[in-house]
């Protein structure tokens with residue numbers, strides 16, 4: 001169809017409350033029972049066909065009840081990856097030839113399916129598979145994913161409408177071509193929305209994709225793929241390859257047609273991928289676009305003018321929601337001594353009262369950490385905190401893996417702000433607090449800026465406008481998402497475009513124009529209506 005069309009304007013998907021007795025709670029509870037009672041085969045999807053990969057088998061379990069197996073998956077092999085590359089390249093010819101509106105319609109339909117009939121399914125899968133409470137699942141697998149799909153269509157249209165000037169007699173046009181080759185999307189365990197966005201954002205711009213989700217997010221990823229198929233995604237446009245990704249990387253990173261990597265996960269993994277691309281740089285048809293959103297050591301700085309209730313709430317929610325497994329989670333706090341005197345006891349008792357347990361019991365505030373590796377890492381960090389002379393564990397500090405991977409929310413007070421607890425990302429419910437003299441605000445801002453390698457999120461809690469301005473200035477490069485009198489988590493698509501620099505990534509702001517621009521390779525076309533027919537210029541006489 002040749003027309004300037006107007007799709008529905010995007011708006012943020014309203015967040016449901018799931019209060020006791022509400023219809024949405026009853027319906028979700030039924031879906032939780034239904035999914036928990038099934039055994040899923042978490043297959044690969046290559047060229048629209050599902051098959052179990054040929055590599056080692058992996059059980060996908062409920063982290064809060066690790067004896068409960070939700071399904072089986074397997075590591076994709078070299079053969080699986082080669083088949084997926086071929087399928088993506090084949091599908092690319094027809095997918096990029098489709099008018100933009102047809103591609104956009106698939107994602108708009110996916111968003112409406114997700115906010116309607118698929119909502120309970122993806123929320124329940126995210127609760128069971130990733131141990132998210134209903135509130136955390138709802139803002140992720142329902143709202144943020146639907147927002148990504150709707151807002152990306154809106155931002156893509158803005159990009160397509162960006163056209164150059166044309167002088168009289170000439171028509172200049174900009175064509176937003178997809179990249180030449182395939183995009184490799186590698187996604188983390190912690191957000192179903194990020195997992196769904198990373199393959200679909202390049203696809204919207206006309207690219208075809210290999211999608212390698214985290215095994216620990218395998219159930220929600222499998223169901224997201226089914227939802228996209230129901231929405232009309234053609235075979236081969238997104239090819240899902242489950243497992244650890246090692247064989248997939250062997251194939252994808254060595255392929256001349258690798259045109260981009262869309263990654264979210266740890267800094268270490270991204271640096272490994274970047275090095276592999278660097279080592280092979282002469283072998284590609286085009287320079288691969290490398291987009292990676294990675295780790296964080298996110299701060300809260302409380303000035304002596306801070307409101308103590310605002311600070312306590314920002315710390316508890318910011319550090320402990322989803323067990324601190326958000327790249328944005330507050331993990332280092334710098335609190336002025338006069339505020340700490342009024343905060344400490346209430347903070348400790350609130351943290352000690354947080355309920356941690358099975359997320360299908362909707363009264364719990366927190367679930368389990370994702371797996372054995374995370375549990376061991378966090379238990380070791382707790383031991384280190386108990387043993388270190390400059391640290392005092394003032395809340396939590398225990399962990400129990402007898403039924404699920406449960407780690408109590410833990411607050412550690414540290415006198416030495418250069419201790420590794422203030423610079424290492426542990427990715428769990430562990431908050432380190434440094435108390436500074438009220439007069440040392442400027443010094444502490446510099447300490448925060450230099451104290452960690454990351455630059456993802458941070459917050460200042462203060463009533464004094466000059467203190468807010470000083471923090472904003474001094475910490476300008478310490479956070480890509482900076483919050484004033486709020487927790488440093490919970491960015492909303494369309495409102496707080498998300499991402500950070502330094503060791504936190506390429507800061508391409510998922511769910512924005514900046515991100516989508518990375519998946520196009522513009523072509524400028526100049527057409528001259530009445531072209532010259534002589535080479536000589538007037539000054540030649």
Ligand SMILES: NC(=O)c1ccc[n+]([C@@H]2O[C@H](COP(=O)([O-])OP(=O)(O)OC[C@H]3O[C@@H](n4cnc5c(N)ncnc54)[C@H](O)[C@@H]3O)[C@@H](O)[C@H]2O)c1
Nearest residue numbers: 187188189213214244245249265266269293294295296327
């Ligand atoms: N900045 C952000 O927006 C953001 C968002 C979410 C998570 N994160 C970060 O992600 C990390 C937690 O997620 P994670 O534990 O899933 O990270 P991870 O790096 O362990 O894994 C991320 C993905 O990479 C895959 N992977 C690892 N090695 C690979 C290889 N050689 N080839 C192909 N795939 C490979 C994993 O299987 C997984 O799918 C934290 O550091 C967190 O801060 C950042």
Ligand SMILES: N[C@@H](CCC=O)C(=O)O
Nearest residue numbers: 326327328489490491498
């Ligand atoms: N965008 C999310 C964090 C994603 C990383 O885990 C937030 O703002 O809390």
